[in-house]
Amino acid sequence: MSTGNTSAPTFRYSAVTFDCPDPAELARFYGEALGLPVVFSTDDFVLLGQEGAAGLGFNRLSDYRRPTWPDPAQEKQAHIELGVDDLDAAQARLLALGAVKPAFQPDPGRWRVLLDPAGHPFCISALV
Numbered sequence: 001m002s003t004g005n006t007s008a009p010t011f012r013y014s015a016v017t018f019d020c021p022d023p024a025e026l027a028r029f030y031g032e033a034l035g036l037p038v039v040f041s042t043d044d045f046v047l048l049g050q051e052g053a054a055g056l057g058f059n060r061l062s063d064y065r066r067p068t069w070p071d072p073a074q075e076k077q078a079h080i081e082l083g084v085d086d087l088d089a090a091q092a093r094l095l096a097l098g099a100v101k102p103a104f105q106p107d108p109g110r111w112r113v114l115l116d117p118a119g120h121p122f123c124i125s126a127l128v
Contacts, residue, residue, distance in 0.1 A: 015047060017057030019064055019077065020118035026058045029098050029117050034082075056080075066119030070104045080122045087112060090124050 020026045027038060027046035036048035039055065049055025067076040084090035091112050095101060099114040102121075106113065111125035 013054050015055040015057045017059050018120055019059050019061040021064045023058035023060050026116060026118050030056055032097050033094055067121060069121045076121050079120060082122065082124045084124045084126055087124060087126050
């Protein structure tokens, strides 16, 4: 047992990682949407980011099951919120990059829910 002063370790947020069937495809989508370059890549994992900032990772999962939001049969595991200046313009750009707009929109005047190419729901909002 130590009796000396010990300091707590320092933690910093470095990345969030999404499971998916094709890391390169999902990294392309988010890389183009957010203007982030690939900083590390293997066949099974891609990390997007910029020096000194948190990144986004994409991990191959062989038995990946696409979320079925808003149907709870296969719940979403996580989702990302993106702040935008113009909801309509941002939505059009993301749809052109491969996102899908589900029919159900909880509050389309305030935010929009889209699905990335792997089916993960994510939100865009001019309020963030």
